Each structure stands twice: as structure tokens, then as C-alpha cells.
Amino acid sequence: xxxxxxxxxxxxxxxxxxxxxxxxxxxxxxxxxxxxxxxxxxxxxxxxxxxxxxxxxxxxxxxxxxxxxxxxxxxxxxxxxxxxxxxxxxxxxxxxxxxxxxxxxxxxxxxxxxxxxxxxxxxxxxxxxxxxxxxxxxxxxxxxxxxxxxxxxxxxxxxxxxxxxxxxxxxxxxxxxxxxxxxxxxxxxxxxxxxxxxxxxxxxxxxxxxxxxxxxxxxxxxxxxxxxxxxxxxxxxxxxxxxxxxxxxxxxxxxxxxxxxxxxxxxxxxxxxxxxxxxxxxxxxxxxxxxxxxxxxxxxxxxxxxxxxxxxxxxxxxxxxxxxxxxxxxxxxxxxxxxxxxxxxxxxx
Amino acid sequence: xxxxxxxxxxxxxxxxxxxxxxxxxxxxxxxxxxxxxxxxxxxxxxxxxxxxxxxxxxxxxxxxxxxxxxxxxxxxxxxxxxxxxxxxxxxxxxxxxxxxxxxxxxxxxxxxxxxxxxxxxxxxxxxxxxxxxxxxxxxxxxxxxxxxxxxxxxxxxxxxxxxxxxxxxxxxxxxxxxxxxxxxxxxxxxxxxxxxxxxxxxxxxxxxxxxxxxxxxxxxxxxxxxxxxxxxxxxxxxxxxxxxxxxxxxxxxxxxxxxxxxxxxxxxxxxxxxxxxxxxxxxxxxxxxxxxxxxxxxxxxxxxxxxxxxxxxxxxxxxxxxxxxxxxxxxxxxxxxxxxxxxxxxxxx
DNA sequence: TTCCGCGCGGAATGCGCTTGCCCGCGGGCG
DNA sequence: CGCCCGCGGGCAAGCGCATTCCGCGCGGAA
Numbered sequence: 001x002x003x004x005x006x007x008x009x010x011x012x013x014x015x016x017x018x019x020x021x022x023x024x025x026x027x028x029x030x031x032x033x034x035x036x037x038x039x040x041x042x043x044x045x046x047x048x049x050x051x052x053x054x055x056x057x058x059x060x061x062x063x064x065x066x067x068x069x070x071x072x073x074x075x076x077x078x079x080x081x082x083x084x085x086x087x088x089x090x091x092x093x094x095x096x097x098x099x100x101x102x103x104x105x106x107x108x109x110x111x112x113x114x115x116x117x118x119x120x121x122x123x124x125x126x127x128x129x130x131x132x133x134x135x136x137x138x139x140x141x142x143x144x145x146x147x148x149x150x151x152x153x154x155x156x157x158x159x160x161x162x163x164x165x166x167x168x169x170x171x172x173x174x175x176x177x178x179x180x181x182x183x184x185x186x187x188x189x190x191x192x193x194x195x196x197x198x199x200x201x202x203x204x205x206x207x208x209x210x211x212x213x214x215x216x217x218x219x220x221x222x223x224x225x226x227x228x229x230x231x232x233x234x235x236x237x238x239x240x241x242x243x244x245x246x247x248x249x250x251x252x253x254x255x256x257x258x259x260x261x262x263x264x265x266x267x268x269x270x271x272x273x274x275x276x277x278x279x280x281x282x283x284x285x286x287x288x289x290x291x292x293x294x295x296x297x298x299x300x301x302x303x304x305x306x307x308x309x310x311x312x313x314x315x316x317x318x319x320x321x322x323x324x325x326x327x328x329x330x331x332x333x334x335x336x337x338x339x340x341x342x343x344x345x346x347x348x349x
Numbered sequence: 350x351x352x353x354x355x356x357x358x359x360x361x362x363x364x365x366x367x368x369x370x371x372x373x374x375x376x377x378x379x380x381x382x383x384x385x386x387x388x389x390x391x392x393x394x395x396x397x398x399x400x401x402x403x404x405x406x407x408x409x410x411x412x413x414x415x416x417x418x419x420x421x422x423x424x425x426x427x428x429x430x431x432x433x434x435x436x437x438x439x440x441x442x443x444x445x446x447x448x449x450x451x452x453x454x455x456x457x458x459x460x461x462x463x464x465x466x467x468x469x470x471x472x473x474x475x476x477x478x479x480x481x482x483x484x485x486x487x488x489x490x491x492x493x494x495x496x497x498x499x500x501x502x503x504x505x506x507x508x509x510x511x512x513x514x515x516x517x518x519x520x521x522x523x524x525x526x527x528x529x530x531x532x533x534x535x536x537x538x539x540x541x542x543x544x545x546x547x548x549x550x551x552x553x554x555x556x557x558x559x560x561x562x563x564x565x566x567x568x569x570x571x572x573x574x575x576x577x578x579x580x581x582x583x584x585x586x587x588x589x590x591x592x593x594x595x596x597x598x599x600x601x602x603x604x605x606x607x608x609x610x611x612x613x614x615x616x617x618x619x620x621x622x623x624x625x626x627x628x629x630x631x632x633x634x635x636x637x638x639x640x641x642x643x644x645x646x647x648x649x650x651x652x653x654x655x656x657x658x659x660x661x662x663x664x665x666x667x668x669x670x671x672x673x674x675x676x677x678x679x680x681x682x683x684x685x686x687x688x689x690x691x692x693x694x695x696x697x698x
Numbered sequence: 699t700t701c702c703g704c705g706c707g708g709a710a711t712g713c714g715c716t717t718g719c720c721c722g723c724g725g726g727c728g
Numbered sequence: 729c730g731c732c733c734g735c736g737g738g739c740a741a742g743c744g745c746a747t748t749c750c751g752c753g754c755g756g757a758a
Binding site for chain 2 (some may be wrong): 007008009014053055056058060061062063066068070077078079081084087088091092095100101102103105118119122123124146147150153154155227237266267269270273279285293295296297298299309320322
Binding site (some may be wrong): 370371372374375377384385386387390409411412413414415 | 705706707708710711713714715728
């Protein structure tokens with residue numbers, strides 16, 4: 001006692017000595033290998049481990065067996081409910097398999113994403129899950145793919161969430177179809193004049209949703225006036241600012257504002273409220289994602305449901321499923337369904 | 350090419366051979382040790398590394414130098430904005446120091462928390478950050494402390510967020526004072542009759558906030574009727590149900606419902622709304638935490654601000670600050686300030 | 699010209715652990 | 729009664745890397 005300051009952790013060697021057995025036996029007792037070990041010995045080892053408060057060194061184990069049991073997860077912004085829900089799904093599924101999750105945040109920068117992938121590769125994770133919308137036209141895109149490919153070729157599994165077309169396992173949301181269905185529902189509810197709050201032009205997700213929505217409207221001969229399509233960051237504040245711009249530009253007869261994500265929709269609602277515009281009295285709003293808070297804002301937000309936690313869960317399942325030591329089953333695609341949810345923010349007209 | 354399937358990653362050895370230098374030189378070139386290495390050689394090594402797409406094996410590095418550069422973070426529920434904001438702060442601060450964050454989720458179970466701490470110890474993280482309210486009276490509490498102590502004694506740093514009294518570095522929020530200040534502000538705003546929506550009795554955070562609030566009211570000779578203190582899970586749904594119970598029990602002349610957390614407050618607001626009770630027309634609401642969505646609900650939620658991301662940031666700073674190889678500077682306490690934020694959910698009466 | 703010291707590359711050691719392999723022992727079968 | 733086989737303990741060889749120490753070569757001082 002007392003000497004306290006910073007001893008080093010007990011090693012397997014210590015345990016073995018304390019139990020009076022060999023290293024091999026200690027190792028085999030503690031994580032049951034294929035080999036059996038005499039129950040007496042096993043108990044002795046377990047007791048010694050407990051006595052010494054032994055905790056196996058994962059790094060050493062990883063080095064020795066040449067594989068880890070970690071999952072690396074890359075998200076744009078963990079404070080964003082969209083990502084945190086997905087992360088929750090990933091973590092839950094991973095922990096169920098005894099895997100540990102390491103997480104990194106790109107802050108929506110593709111350069112940073114590349115850096116992080118490079119860094120995470122050093123962990124030799126079993127699985128690497130990337131989420132967040134791809135931006136095409138990014139210069140680091142090619143480098144990213146190269147890095148991921150290198151990782152995959154050395155036995156790593158890559159799964160992308162919500163971004164199609166890359167040669168890896170993928171869990172996608174049908175943004176286009178979901179948005180189109182939403183548009184149809186809204187037209188059926190009596191809306192005719194729309195505005196849209198979008199993310200930056202390069203963001204595939206934003207673009208797909210806008211396209212789906214526009215096409216849905218087009219089926220009914222309705223178009224969104226170009227002036228009524230505004231853009232901002234793919235965040236709550238981006239939605240706020242875009243909506244503010246929209247208001248400043250004059251919303252004419254706009255009846256409903258479609259925001260390409262719930263967080264943007266919520267920002268937009270705040271902007272409308274601040275401008276003294278009543279939602280849904282003066283103008284209706286709809287979003288996309290069905291994040292938890294969508295039902296808690298007032299009026300509750302009409303949106304398109306995505307089973308977010310499921311996205312995460314299925315991503316790890318997809319990653320782990322591959323017993324198939326494959327050439328290119330690697331680019332499997334799981335498509336999850338969306339569902340239009342009409343709430344008070346878009347009452348029937 | 351083509352052979353594709355699962356080669357093993359390039360090792361430092363490969364790089365050294367490819368560059369025609371020794372292992373030592375390669376190592377020194379790639380992560381600049383104290384020793385200098387001839388610029389020519391260095392370039393050769395760098396080139397070889399790039400050519401082979403080399404990525405250093407962190408596990409091996411960890412084993413070799415006997416220390417890792419990871420931070421382990423334990424939260425109750427990553428989808429809860431309270432925790433995800435803290436996590437965001439932790440991750441940002443950790444990444445700024447070149448540390449990798451591994452995350453685990455306790456799902457509010459103390460047994461699970463213990464298991465996870467045990468597991469995470471195997472990672473030999475530099476720092477372990479636990480967040481989430483302590484529940485006293487838990488049987489695993491002692492075992493948890495033992496585990497953490499063992500970890501700390503072997504050189505690990507433990508930091509607790511928002512839970513006082515344990516012999517480790519701690520970042521605390523003054524829940525009591527914050528709630529008391531809130532009570533004072535609300536009384537000043539003209540409120541006199543209160544109800545409270547709380548978490549389970551054992552949750553220290555919930556208890557402190559309720560106590561502070563009650564004492565704040567007591568300063569003005571006001572008390573909360575025991576029937577008007579309801580309990581539920583420390584979640585959005587818990588708040589919803591507790592408020593529903595409150596409503597069912599009859600709210601008499603209650604003017605304001607204080608929920609001990611914003612998520613519970615938001616649940617409570619939903620319950621009130623569903624019961625046809627107008628907020629704040631019929632009844633006002635206040636919460637605690639100032640999560641992002643507090644300002645986006647309607648009416649915007651009166652609450653007590655906690656700089657959540659800062660909590661995370663300061664936790665890692667505290668953990669890393671200790672150059673002091675100490676006996677028990679380890680139980681340092683950083684106290685962060687709270688700030689009452691009055692919003693539309695509690696207009697002056 | 700000789701010697702010493704310094705700068706820097708390389709061989710070797712070790713980190714904590716897993717696992718292939720050898721070997722001793724006991725039991726079943728011929 | 730002897731042989732063979734299988735069970736299971738232990739030895740030791742790594743896993744990929746950092747780091748210590750050794751030694752070589754070169755430059756400057758005497």
C-alpha cells in the first residue's frame with residue numbers, strides 16, 4: 001500500500017507465476033482457447049487473476065493474434081441527433097458482438113474525413129463505418145477511396161451509411177423515393193405552392209431529396225419556383241439562415257416549406273417564428289429524417305421517417321456478415337425503407 | 350494485382366526493406382524520435398511508406414512503448430442530446446491532442462457500467478471519462494470504485510463528469526445552486542405554485558436539482574405540495590409519463606412545472622399538449638441543461654444553461670493536465686457555472 | 699599524423715500475449 | 729502385459745514495433 005504512485009498493471013506473466021502455472025496455461029484459462037485446461041488449474045488461474053486485478057492487454061492480444069475487435073465509426077457531428085441516433089445503433093450492435101467502438105468526428109470536412117480514415121486505419125479495426133453525406137467534386141474523394149480500398153484489401157470491412165455508389169458495403173436510404181412520396185402526400189393534403197430549404201449543392205443527400213420532392217410535385221404539374229429554393233449549411237443554423245433568406249426574398253404565396261432534413265426544418269421553423277410567421281397557420285413546414293425531436297417541436301413536424309438506429313445496426317451486421325471471403329460481394333447494398341409521417345406542421349388544407 | 354483477397358497490411362519491416370534501411374531507421378524516420386536521421390534516408394523511408402500504403406500498427410506501438418493514446422468515454426445514452434453534446438466536447442478536445450476516443454454506452458445500468466469499465470480497462474486508455482448521474486445505493490458502486498482505483502493506480506487517469514464525491518478528477522455542475530437560482534427567477538417572475546417532474550429517487554443529479562429548487566422556493570416561503578412531485582425515468586418518455594400522472598392527479602392551481610432535465614421537460618410539454626393544456630397559457634414549464642433543442646421547441650424552454658461541450662472539453666483537459674505524478678491531486682474538482690435562461694415557456698405573470 | 703569524440707545507422711532486446719509443437723503421462727485395447 | 733493414442737502442460741517462437749546499445753566513420757584538436 002501507500003507507495004501508490006503508478007505501478008504497472010499486472011501482466012499475464014504475473015498471473016501465471018502467482019498461480020504456479022505456465023504462461024500458456026494462464027492464457028488458455030483466461031480466454032478459453034480451443035485447447036482444454038484442467039479445471040483445477042483453471043480455477044487457480046482465475047483466482048490469481050482476480051487477486052491481482054488482472055486485466056488483459058488488448059493491444060498485446062491484438063498484436064499476438066493479428067486482429068482486433070474494434071469497430072471504427074466516423075460521423076459528421078455527434079451532437080446532431082441524426083448521427084447520434086445512428087451511432088447509438090452502431091454501438092449497441094457492436095457491443096452485442098463484444099466489439100468496442102472508436103469514434104471520430106469529421107465536422108463535415110472531407111479533408112478531415114480523409115485524415116481520420118488514415119488515422120483510424122492504424123487501429124486495424126475489424127470494421128470501419130462511415131456515415132454522413134458524400135460531397136461529390138471533392139478533391140479528396142479519390143484519396144479517400146484509395147485509402148478505404150487499401151484497408152479493405154488488407155482484410156478490413158468498410159460499410160458506408162447513406163451514400164451510394166462506392167465499391168463497399170452500403171446501407172442506403174431511399175432519399176429520392178421518400179421525398180417523392182412526401183411530395184405526393186402533401187399535394188394530396190391540398191398544398192400547391194412550395195419552397196425548399198436545402199444543403200449545399202454538392203451534398204448528394206440534399207440533392208436526392210430535393211430531386212425526389214420536385215419530381216413528386218411534377219407528377220401533379222407543380223414546380224418550385226427557382227427563387228424559392230434556398231441553400232445553407234446542412235445544420236440547424238443553416239436551416240435558420242436559409243429560411244431567413246427565403247423570408248427576406250418574399251414568400252409570395254408559398255404554402256409549405258420543405259427542408260431536406262429535420263434539423264434544417266427546425267431551424268427554418270425558428271426563423272419563421274421569429275419573423276412573426278405562424279406555422280402552420282401562415283405557412284406549413286415539412287422535414288426529412290424523423291429525428292426524435294421532430295415529434296416534440298410545436299407544431300409537431302411532418303417528415304419522412306428513417307429508422308436511424310436500425311441504419312447503424314444493419315451497418316454492423318452487414319460488416320460482420322461477410323464470412324464470405326470475397327472479391328466483390330463487398331459492395332452489397334442494403335436499402336432501408338422510408339415512411340411519410342404527416343404531423344401538425346402540415347395540416348390538410 | 351487481382352490476387353486481391355486479403356493480403357496483410359504492410360509492416361514497418363516491409364517499409365524498411367523497400368527503402369533499403371534498417372528497421373530502426375525506418376521507425377525513427379516515420380515518427381521522429383529524439384534521434385536525428387539523415388534527410389536522404391528519411392525521404393527514402395517516407396517514399397517507401399507511401400508506396401506501400403503503410404499505416405503504423407497502433408496496437409504494436411502501444412505494446413512497444415507501453416502506452417496508448419486513447420481516451421475511453423462512457424455515457425448513458427449517446428442519442429440523448431445531453432450526452433451527445435458532452436461527447437462532442439470530449440471528442441473534439443481529444444482529437445486536438447491526437448488522441449482517439451473509444452465510446453461505450455451504459456444504457457443507464459450500473460451493472461453494465463461496471464462491466465464496461467472492466468472491459469475498457471483492457472484498452473489501457475490514457476484517460477477514462479465517466480459521465481451520467483451516479484445512483485447511490487447501487488450494489489455495484491463499490492466494485493466500480495475498486496475497478497477505477499485499480500485503473501488509476503496503474504497510471505490511468507479517471508475523470509468523472511457531473512458526479513461528485515468520488516476520489517477522482519471531477520468536473521461538476523452546480524445543480525443545487527442552478528436550480529435554486531432558477532426558483533428565485535421564477536418567483537421573481539410572479540410564479541407561486543409549482544409542480545416538479547423528477548427522475549428516480551436514487552439519482553443524485555435529479556435529487557440535487559429538486560433540492561435546490563425547493564430551497565430556492567423556500568426562501569420565499571413557498572413549498573411544493575408532495576402530491577405535485579412526480580417521478581419517472583430520466584428520459585423524454587419518463588418526463589411524458591410523469592407529467593401524465595401529474596395531470597391525472599389533478600394540477601389544482603399549479604402554475605409551473607419544473608422538470609429536472611430538459612429532455613424530461615420536453616416530454617412533459619408533450620404530455621401537457623396532448624392533454625389539451627396550453628403551455629404557457631394554462632401552465633408554464635421549466636427545465637434544466639439547456640440542450641440545443643430547448644430553444645427550438647415552442648414555446649422555447651426556460652432552463653438552466655450548462656456549457657455541455659465545455660464539460661467534455663474540460664474533462665479531457667483535467668485528465669491531461671496532470672503532469673503532476675500525484676498521490677491525490679487526482680481528486681481535483683472543476684466546478685462549472687450555470688446560468689438561468691428565461692424563455693417563452695415561463696413568461697412573467 | 700594520431701587520437702578522441704560525436705553523429706548516426708543497425709543489430710538486438712523486449713513489450714504482453716497467442717499458439718504451434720514437443721513431450722510425458724495415463725488409459726484402453728489387442 | 730505391452731503398445732499406442734489422446735489429453736493436456738509447457739516451451740518457445742513469433743506478432744509489429746520502439747529503443748538501447750554498439751560500432752563505424754568522420755572531423756577537429758594537439
